[in-house]
Amino acid sequence: MKVRLNENQEIVNAIKEGLEKTGGYCPCRIERTEENKCMCQEFRDQIADPEFEGYCHCMLYYKSLED
Numbered sequence: 237m238k239v240r241l242n243e244n245q246e247i248v249n250a251i252k253e254g255l256e257k258t259g260g261y262c263p264c265r266i267e268r269t270e271e272n273k274c275m276c277q278e279f280r281d282q283i284a285d286p287e288f289e290g291y292c293h294c295m296l297y298y299k300s301l302e303d
Contacts, residue, residue: 238302242297251263254294260273262276262293274294279299
């Protein structure tokens, strides 16, 4: 299992800019709760799922099943 940034640098830059503006909260979410602080609870749960492979909600991170 490996977690990496999205290969699309434009998406990475846009999300990182949004994170700066929101104080570290996912810019794709309206609520500013601890669950939505990057790396969000939803993606941490997906990382814990051995069957899950894919992007987090905002497309910043990608979890690969391969090392």
